[in-house]
Amino acid sequence: MRKSILYILLLAVYTQKIFAQEIDSIPDELQLDEVIVVGKSNQNIGKQTKTLSSLDEYLEKSSKVTLIKRGGYAWEPMINNMSSERLNITIDGMHIFGACTDKMDPITSYVDVSNLSEINISSGQSGSSTGATVGGGLNLVRTKHDFCNQGWSGAVDLGVESNSSLVSTGLNLKYIHSKFFIDADFMYRNADNYKAGKNKTVNFSQFTKYNTSVSLGVKLNEKNTLSGSVIFDNANNVGYPALPMDVALARATITNLQHTAFDINDFIKEWDTKIYFNTIQHIMDDTKRPFVPMHMDMPGWSKTAGIYSKLDAAKEKHYLTFNLNVYYNQSKAEMTMYPNDTAQPLMFMLTWPDVRTTYTGISAKDRIKFNENHSIQYGLSAGFYQNYVADKFGLNSLEIFYPNMKATKQRFLYSTQFNYILNKSNFELNTGLAYGDRAPSVSEGYGFYLFNSFDKYDYIGNPDLKNEKSLESSIALGYKISKFKANISATYFHIFDYIIGKINPDYAPMTIGASGIKEYKALNAVNILSTDLTLEYHPVNILKTRAFFTYNYGKDNQRQPLPLIRPFSFNMSATAFIKNVADIELAVDGASKQYTYSKEYGESETPAFAILNLYAGYVLEKTNYKLHLRFGVENILNTYYSTYSDWNHIPRKGRNFFINVSYTFNKAKQ
Amino acid sequence: MQKIIIMAIAIFSIAFSACKKEAVKISETAGLIKVQELSNEDYIIEVYTESGALQLGYNDIYLRLKNKLTGNYEENATLDWMPEMHMVMMTHSCPKSAIEKVSKKQTLYKGYIVFQMPENKDEHWNLTIDYTVGETTGTVSDQISVPNSTYKNVASFTGSDSKKYIIALVQPQQPVVAVNDFIVGLFTMETMSKFPPVENFSILSDPRMPDMGNHSSPNNVSPAYNATDKLYHGKLSLTMTGEWRLNFIIKNADNDIIKGEAITEENESSSLFLDIKAK
Numbered sequence: 044m045r046k047s048i049l050y051i052l053l054l055a056v057y058t059q060k061i062f063a064q065e066i067d068s069i070p071d072e073l074q075l076d077e078v079i080v081v082g083k084s085n086q087n088i089g090k091q092t093k094t095l096s097s098l099d100e101y102l103e104k105s106s107k108v109t110l111i112k113r114g115g116y117a118w119e120p121m122i123n124n125m126s127s128e129r130l131n132i133t134i135d136g137m138h139i140f141g142a143c144t145d146k147m148d149p150i151t152s153y154v155d156v157s158n159l160s161e162i163n164i165s166s167g168q169s170g171s172s173t174g175a176t177v178g179g180g181l182n183l184v185r186t187k188h189d190f191c192n193q194g195w196s197g198a199v200d201l202g203v204e205s206n207s208s209l210v211s212t213g214l215n216l217k218y219i220h221s222k223f224f225i226d227a228d229f230m231y232r233n234a235d236n237y238k239a240g241k242n243k244t245v246n247f248s249q250f251t252k253y254n255t256s257v258s259l260g261v262k263l264n265e266k267n268t269l270s271g272s273v274i275f276d277n278a279n280n281v282g283y284p285a286l287p288m289d290v291a292l293a294r295a296t297i298t299n300l301q302h303t304a305f306d307i308n309d310f311i312k313e314w315d316t317k318i319y320f321n322t323i324q325h326i327m328d329d330t331k332r333p334f335v336p337m338h339m340d341m342p343g344w345s346k347t348a349g350i351y352s353k354l355d356a357a358k359e360k361h362y363l364t365f366n367l368n369v370y371y372n373q374s375k376a377e378m379t380m381y382p383n384d385t386a387q388p389l390m391f392m393l394t395w396p397d398v399r400t401t402y403t404g405i406s407a408k409d410r411i412k413f414n415e416n417h418s419i420q421y422g423l424s425a426g427f428y429q430n431y432v433a434d435k436f437g438l439n440s441l442e443i444f445y446p447n448m449k450a451t452k453q454r455f456l457y458s459t460q461f462n463y464i465l466n467k468s469n470f471e472l473n474t475g476l477a478y479g480d481r482a483p484s485v486s487e488g489y490g491f492y493l494f495n496s497f498d499k500y501d502y503i504g505n506p507d508l509k510n511e512k513s514l515e516s517s518i519a520l521g522y523k524i525s526k527f528k529a530n531i532s533a534t535y536f537h538i539f540d541y542i543i544g545k546i547n548p549d550y551a552p553m554t555i556g557a558s559g560i561k562e563y564k565a566l567n568a569v570n571i572l573s574t575d576l577t578l579e580y581h582p583v584n585i586l587k588t589r590a591f592f593t594y595n596y597g598k599d600n601q602r603q604p605l606p607l608i609r610p611f612s613f614n615m616s617a618t619a620f621i622k623n624v625a626d627i628e629l630a631v632d633g634a635s636k637q638y639t640y641s642k643e644y645g646e647s648e649t650p651a652f653a654i655l656n657l658y659a660g661y662v663l664e665k666t667n668y669k670l671h672l673r674f675g676v677e678n679i680l681n682t683y684y685s686t687y688s689d690w691n692h693i694p695r696k697g698r699n700f701f702i703n704v705s706y707t708f709n710k711a712k713q
Numbered sequence: 714m715q716k717i718i719i720m721a722i723a724i725f726s727i728a729f730s731a732c733k734k735e736a737v738k739i740s741e742t743a744g745l746i747k748v749q750e751l752s753n754e755d756y757i758i759e760v761y762t763e764s765g766a767l768q769l770g771y772n773d774i775y776l777r778l779k780n781k782l783t784g785n786y787e788e789n790a791t792l793d794w795m796p797e798m799h800m801v802m803m804t805h806s807c808p809k810s811a812i813e814k815v816s817k818k819q820t821l822y823k824g825y826i827v828f829q830m831p832e833n834k835d836e837h838w839n840l841t842i843d844y845t846v847g848e849t850t851g852t853v854s855d856q857i858s859v860p861n862s863t864y865k866n867v868a869s870f871t872g873s874d875s876k877k878y879i880i881a882l883v884q885p886q887q888p889v890v891a892v893n894d895f896i897v898g899l900f901t902m903e904t905m906s907k908f909p910p911v912e913n914f915s916i917l918s919d920p921r922m923p924d925m926g927n928h929s930s931p932n933n934v935s936p937a938y939n940a941t942d943k944l945y946h947g948k949l950s951l952t953m954t955g956e957w958r959l960n961f962i963i964k965n966a967d968n969d970i971i972k973g974e975a976i977t978e979e980n981e982s983s984s985l986f987l988d989i990k991a992k
Contacts, residue, residue, distance in 0.1 A: 337926075387955070388955050389955060390955030391953055392953040436890055443950050551929050551931070
């Protein structure tokens with residue numbers, strides 16, 4: 044099914060990166076720990092196509108990404124057990140920030156698979172070339188086009204799933220000419236409430252979303268291209284069963300204009316420059332819930348404009364990448380409360396006080412290939428970061444807690460990394476050391492009474508927080524002999540001034556039902572360890588087996604557990620390929636009991652679980668069209684389960700039958 | 714040509730001197746609006762407030778004494794006032810300060826009056842002002858208007874010591890979402906016409922939002938007695954717009970509770986409170 048295809052692709056790409064280094068091709072960011080290919084690609088033509096898996100489901104299959112689920116939609120990605128404030132999430136290098144104080148709208152919810160060709164996941168400081176990060180980076184790469192006389196092509200997709208009566212439909216049309224291209228696509232998804240195991244309906248888990256995008260490109264001459272694109276993504280009536288509120292509207296418009304220059308001279312291979320603008324509007328909604336102590340309007344807005352420029356160069360044994368990143372973001376969120384006595388005046392607060400963030404950063408990376416076996420990579424980046432509270436009302440509100448705070452705060456952020464890579468015929472080693480820091484997020488620095496429904500505390504931002512700093516060491520080993528492959532990797536983070544909310548007993552909460560107030564403070568030091576092991580065995584050509592295990596650890600220097608640390612988890616699968624037209628896969632996905640969890644942050648023990656999934660696919664390929672069928676059953680045994688990252692322990696989907704049909708066509712003569 | 718120039722200079726200087734007088738007048742009452750005039754044969758007393766009206770509770774009142782004969786405002790007058798509520802059954806006064814010249818102003822005088830009840834169709838307030846200018850003395854008196862207010866900004870109560878008290882909100886008059894300067898006036902009724910400020914009591918303040926689970930706010934400072942103006946100064950923290958209830962507990966110099974109770978799960982409001990609306 045689409046997921047086994049994904050596995051194959053993941054392996055193909057990952058394996059390729061380790062075992063098939065092309066010496067004369069320019070490596071993309073080495074240190075990409077994972078590339079998830081989405082949609083059409085030139086690689087495995089027969090086995091993949093644009094499938095209708097949601098972007099979140101693609102991410103879920105990654106070994107490095109875990110997802111915090113608050114409902115059936117808009118899951119929040121985590122890398123190395125760290126969530127969005129510690130990650131650098133970009134779309135083709137462009138910065139974009141959510142507009143929800145409760146993290147209901149991760150950036151991944153504002154694009155769809157139809158907009159993307161791949162997802163690049165970088166762990167730790169290797170994700171810092173476009174911005175400061177501690178945990179890593181997630182770069183959503185837009186569909187790319189080559190200029191050639193391909194003519195018209197397109198695709199029609201339809202998918203249905205039984206569990207939530209999910210219907211997905213997509214349409215793509217493009218025209219590619221040697222001098223220009225135009226590409227338009229549309230995707231629509233609609234789901235009702237989903238059912239967990241034991242036929243328990245999870246109420247308020249419905250969603251409706253559509254996404255449309257248009258890209259245009261012009262080849263100015265042999266060495267210069269110009270392109271632009273617009274993505275418009277609109278979701279409404281989105282339920283979040285883990286939270287006390289839903290979302291009435293989540294809408295994003297993402298635009299950019301890009302110029303690329305190729306082979307400018309012997310040294311510079313490619314130079315991309317982009318100017319971009321995106322705007323997000325997010326409106327929460329509590330009107331559908333049966334019992335609401337006080338009705339609230341909670342809209343949020345986030346606008347970002349920026350410039351991004353990337354230069355790839357090569358000289359002798361050096362492969363260099365330079366990045367310039369400038370962005371300006373405005374984040375604002377309000378809360379208007381309606382008293383039950385309608386004669387009383389409304390109550391209003393600015394939960395994000397119109398914070399204007401400016402960032403200007405440069406980064407440089409050099410990879411030196413001494414010979415076929417040894418190479419090193421090192422990088423440096425530095426940036427100037429400024430927050431400014433533009434709203435006087437908002438500043439007055441925060442001054443209640445921080446009477447001496449200033450409206451403006453400036454920081455310097457920098458990062459440095461070093462890796463040594465050893466390549467032998469059946470063995471690869473990659474070991475690295477890195478240091479980087481990050482600024483607090485808008486909520487961590489300037490949030491005003493943000494209610495966390497997991498631990499039931501109102502959080503107050505702290506504008507005086509120091510940069511959070513991370514020292515990171517990593518090792519990855521890959522081994523291959525005949526039909527067997529093994530990969531193991533481990534990354535250890537020692538983080539100073541780790542930002543987290545701490546109870547302040549002197550303050551009373553505001554939200555009705557909250558247990559108290561937590562202010563964002565810094566823990567002296569915490570330690571996080573992420574390790575994973577992947578084993579593959581191909582006993583015969585038509586059969587492949589794979590096993591994946593991960594162990595994670597996260598505690599502060601008082602040995603107190605941190606929240607959201609993944610318990611021991613595993614995935615095992617066996618895939619059979621039939622004559623290059625069909626495949627079938629059986630997989631087991633599970634985790635052990637969560638032995639270590641943080642009571643202070645509202646966690647409680649999650650029991651062990653394992654679910655069984657079956658995927659199958661069939662391809663019919665002709666000269667000018669291809670029909671691709673994927674179908675299967677997830678959670679065959681209808682197990683009722685919940686994982687450590689399901690907010691408030693909402694249960695996951697029970698048995699789900701699905702079928703995806705994709706029809707792609709092109710007019711070019713093969 | 715010369716004539717025109719001379720004429721121009723003449724006109725200009727007349728205009729200029731006229732302007733100068735106007736300029737002085739404007740800056741004296743900048744930010745103030747006249748409420749009314751109280752007059753007799755010889756003098757007019759102009760009454761000003763920031764809003765142009767008198768309100769229930771605490772009022773900062775500004776006065777100017779105009780000599781009807783000369784048309785000049787007196788710069789060295791001594792003023793004294795007596796506000797009186799003419800009720801059906803009796804007449805009584807209210808807490809008031811002395812009247813003093815406003816520093817850096819020539820003709821402007823200032824004092825405060827706390828009206829502890831509003832007028833109604835049968836009962837009204839009257840203001841009598843006695844003035845002394847050099848050898849001359851006189852009195853003006855007239856009815857004034859003190860309407861009811863939307864939010865309770867003054868409270869009269871009998872303490873546990875059987876004495877009568879009045880508490881009034883002095884600041885903030887325009888509460889905002891911030892830590893506001895908080896001033897409260899506490900007065901006691903000695904006679905029908907004497908309501909002096911109470912000294913050295915302690916006032917505990919607990920602001921709450923009754924429409925929202927009765928939550929409070931952080932970093933409040935209960936008002937403490939200030940010997941300079943005989944009022945109680947503190948800090949009032951308001952975290953959002955809307956209606957807030959300022960709950961009070963008043964203790965005397967020996968720490969006995971005169972009035973008010975603490976807020977608990979069962980007790981949502983003190984028996985002594987004032988209400989405000991934050992904008």
